Amino acid sequence: MSGNLVDPELVDALAVWPDMVVDADIMTMMRAAEVPDTSLPAPAPALVERFIPGPADNPDLRVLVADPAPGGTGRPAMLHIHGGGYVFGTPEMSAAFIQTLAMTIGGPVVSVDYRLAPETPFPGSLEDNYAALCWLAGAGAAELGVDPARIAIGGESAGGGHSAILAIAARDRGGPAIAYQLLTYPMIDDRAGSTREIPGHIGRHVWQPGSNVFGWASFLGQEPGLETVPAGSVPARVDNLAGLPPAWIGCGALDMFIAEDLDYARRLIEAGVPCEVLVVPGAWHGFDMLAPDADVSRQFSTARMDALKRGLGV
16 A cells, blocks of 8 residues: 555665664664765865763763864854664764755754663663753854854654654753754654554555564663653653744654654644644655655755754854
């Protein structure tokens, strides 16, 4: 059924990603796979590896920084958090995207190499991302010429989930102000695929319900879908969304995250949080990365960047 619903330009790209459910063996294989160098050549800003102060149990936190105009002042910035189902991935896999973000906003983008589950379950990755946010809004802002009032956060898939988790933590802790959330098909509800069934034509490609169960179990350190979860670990289960930063949420209609993303957007709006939503018919999880030249991918990417510029006043 879903084959008839897939956008024609996205059909061939599915052959690039094998039909598989992520488990411990697949996770290990994907971590060991060599990440191709997708970075853009000059004049795109180079990616610079740095180590910044992290939490007490991870004091040397690795980040990649792309800065299109070093030496500027009062500039916007973004904290980027990569995807990977909470269990794999590095900033390098988003190299070209990080560079594009930096050129789009005209300011530095910092991508965090946070600790992965299951070796480091929640809240380890949150503490890494929170430390990076505090650095970017403090010492990093002074060093990089950033206006602390113009910092966005965002990521793709689990990176979008991490970003939503971070926004909630920053609000609850009275931490640095976040100007905008850029949430690309965010992974934000552990119940999807476990206690909440997914319609058969949704979530069949790239990231499937079985993968979701494995990712959330690894991240939470418990089976997903239980009655209770660690406080602040699952954005869709946080009762109070008031006072969070304005958000953009984009998702494909065939992505298994579509229901949770639309529901989260609805709840943000009902809580008085400005939220823009984009749903792409015929699109599956990660379509814009695996088929970047498709018309729907180009339109999606343009809409996302335009939203980020509006959110940061660029």
